[in-house]
Amino acid sequence: MFKKRYAAIISEYNPFHYGHLYQIECLKKDYDGIICIMSGNLVQRGEVAVADKYIRAKAALMCGASLVVELPFPFCMLSAKDFASAGVYIAASLGVEALGFGCEDDFSLLTRISDVITDISFEKNLNNLIKFEKNLSFPKAKEKLLESILGAASAEVIRKPNNILTLEYLAAIKKGGYGILPHPVKRDMSLRSSSSIRKEQSREAMLSLLPPESSGVYTELNESKFPRRTDNLSQYIIGTLRNNINYNDFYGTTKDLFNIIMSTAQNASTFSELIEACQNALYTEARVRRSVLSMVFNISTEIALCKPSYTMLLAADSEGCTFLKNRKKQFGIPVITKPSHIKKESNEVKVAFIREAELDNVLALSAPKAESINLMVKTPFILNNIR
Numbered sequence: 125m126f127k128k129r130y131a132a133i134i135s136e137y138n139p140f141h142y143g144h145l146y147q148i149e150c151l152k153k154d155y156d157g158i159i160c161i162m163s164g165n166l167v168q169r170g171e172v173a174v175a176d177k178y179i180r181a182k183a184a185l186m187c188g189a190s191l192v193v194e195l196p197f198p199f200c201m202l203s204a205k206d207f208a209s210a211g212v213y214i215a216a217s218l219g220v221e222a223l224g225f226g227c228e229d230d231f232s233l234l235t236r237i238s239d240v241i242t243d244i245s246f247e248k249n250l251n252n253l254i255k256f257e258k259n260l261s262f263p264k265a266k267e268k269l270l271e272s273i274l275g276a277a278s279a280e281v282i283r284k285p286n287n288i289l290t291l292e293y294l295a296a297i298k299k300g301g302y303g304i305l306p307h308p309v310k311r312d313m314s315l316r317s318s319s320s321i322r323k324e325q326s327r328e329a330m331l332s333l334l335p336p337e338s339s340g341v342y343t344e345l346n347e348s349k350f351p352r353r354t355d356n357l358s359q360y361i362i363g364t365l366r367n368n369i370n371y372n373d374f375y376g377t378t379k380d381l382f383n384i385i386m387s388t389a390q391n392a393s394t395f396s397e398l399i400e401a402c403q404n405a406l407y408t409e410a411r412v413r414r415s416v417l418s419m420v421f422n423i424s425t426e427i428a429l430c431k432p433s434y435t436m437l438l439a440a441d442s443e444g445c446t447f448l449k450n451r452k453k454q455f456g457i458p459v460i461t462k463p464s465h466i467k468k469e470s471n472e473v474k475v476a477f478i479r480e481a482e483l484d485n486v487l488a489l490s491a492p493k494a495e496s497i498n499l500m501v502k503t504p505f506i507l508n509n510i511r
Contacts, residue, residue, distance in 0.1 A: 128156040130447060131222040131307055134195065134211035134293070136163040136318070138173050139330070140183040140338040143226070143315040148188040150309045151224045157190035157443040158224070161214050161435070163200035164480065165487045168207045170413025172490040174322060174330075174351040176497075179341060181438035182505040186337040191444030193218075193459060194436040197480040198423045201414055203376060206428060208292035213431050215304060217456030222305040223297065227290040229281050231308040237278055238294040241270065261406050286311055327351060348493035356490040358394040364420045365389035365398075375428040377415040381407055385416055421483055434473045437461045439505040463500045 131151045137144060137160075148158050162184065164177050173180060181192035194200075199210035215223055227234055240246055246269065253265045260268070263283075271279035281287055290308065297304050316333055324330040327347060331339045342350055366389055371382050384402050392398035395416075402412045417423070434457055440448065448459065458469055466477050481499045488497045 128447075129154075129221045130157045130159050130190075131155040131224045132159045132161055132215040132218065132220040132304075133189075133224045134161045134208065134215065134289075135184070136167045136173065136200075137180045137184050138163070138167050138318050139175065139180065139321065139334060139342065140187055141316060141318060141321055141334055143312060143317065144184070145187050145335050145338075146312055146315065147224060147226055147309045151222075151307065152188060154307070155222065157447055158188065159215075159218060159220055159444070159447065160184055160189045160192045161195050161211050162192050162438065163195050164197050165484050166197060166201040166417065168201060168204065169410045170201055170417055172352050172354045172357065172487055174353075175342065175345065175349075176352075176488075178438055178502060178505065179345065179350075183334075183338040183341040185439040185441055185444075185505060185507055186341055187335055189439070189444075190441055191437075191447055192439040194438055196432055196434065196436065196476065197483050198375070198418075198421070198428050199432055201417060202428055203411070203414065204288050204292045205295070208289055209296045209299075210432050212293060212296035212300060212302065212304070214435050214457065216300060216302040217435075218459075219451055219454050219456075220304065222307045223293060224307045224309055225290055225293055226286045226311040227308050228284045228286050228311050228313070231290075231310075233278070233281060234287060234290050234308075235294070237270065237274065237281065238291050238298075240273055241266070241291065242295050242298055246273075259405055261408055261411075263408065264405075322351075349491050349495070351492075352487070352490040353492075354490060355395050356492070356494070357487070358396075360486065360489060361395050361416065361420050362389050362392055362398065365416070369419055372422075373425045374415065375418040375423045375425050376411060377418055381412070381415055382419070385412070385419065421486075432457060433476050434458045434460055434469065436463070437504045439507070441507040445506070461504065463502050 151158055162181060165173050167173050177194060184192050195211050195214065199207065250265060250269050253269055254260060267279040267282060270282060294306060297306060321330055321333050330351065331342055365386060371379060388398055388401045392401060399409060399412050403409045437459055458473060460466060466474055484499055485497055488495045
């Protein structure tokens with residue numbers, strides 16, 4: 125019997141735009157279904173997603189995804205390396221044949237760069253460079269070392285967001301020894317990025333830039349629910365930081381950065397103001413955001429660097445349901461189909477799930493009109509179709 129082939133995409137869909145649609149359409153030419161591993165309600169750059177994860181998953185499904193499962197908290201808000209590692213782990217646990225991803229440059233060049241930066245000697249030299257030049261951030265140190273090996277053009281390549289993640293996906297597949305085929309999709313630079321779309325000040329302008337099927341999902345939300353913004357959590361975040369947090373091994377947070385954040389929080393009035401005041405040549409904006417969230421939500425390095433213990437089903441069509449039915453016995457981690465089913469899981473899964481459920485209730489305050497949610501009554505969006 126012919127075995128179907130599936131490709132995974134590690135995604136955020138924040139929100140789902142034409143570039144995402146293009147990627148899915150390209151992959152569907154070679155695979156029977158697309159399995160999206162999508163960030164929960166926080167995203168990799170250390171911010172709240174523009175809409176609840178179930179809404180974003182529905183938009184992806186309406187635009188061609190077969191199945192959307194969650195990259196849960198805290199893995200969805202980690203650095204590119206750790207975000208990619210967790211996402212690839214889930215992809216491997218689901219047994220997909222390939223991993224699709226967007227990149228901005230020639231894949232052969234990215235493969236060559238990957239071979240260099242995953243070599244043990246590169247990591248050793250990188251650590252030595254950071255120790256020697258103490259005011260050099262990790263990304264800048266990586267660029268400088270790579271330029272000395274492969275030239276300035278290669279250093280330019282690894283400054284681009286999609287390329288950064290591409291290299292981390294390749295490294296995670298290699299390190300994990302996973303039998304997953306990398307499937308690059310060259311990004312169409314004429315299509316607007318998620319970050320540029322999010323900068324639109326009005327809800328209407330943002331929606332006008334999305335595919336009709338995606339825009340239609342968001343249009344169903346009234347203005348009190350969309351778009352969510354991290355600055356709406358400013359009082360909660362700054363209030364928590366002013367409450368004399370003791371230094372701990374918070375993810376990605378040195379003692380120096382901890383002290384900068386705690387000191388600055390005494391006078392900052394918004395999340396954005398806090399982040400802008402704390403970033404410098406050593407600590408990038410994204411790193412500061414992730415550190416602030418790690419401190420506020422008490423995410424230690426140990427918690428962040430373990431492997432995901434579960435994933436949550438957010439949306440599926442008929443092909444996605446078939447994938448779940450036929451392969452669930454081979455899954456390496458539980459796929460929780462409904463939050464109410466958590467009582468059947470191990471204590472490790474329950475603890476991780478409760479941590480995220482508590483977080484999601486706080487993040488509901490980031491909507492234009494603060495709301496509360498009951499994650500336990502949530503159900504995945506199921507589209508009964510035959511493609």
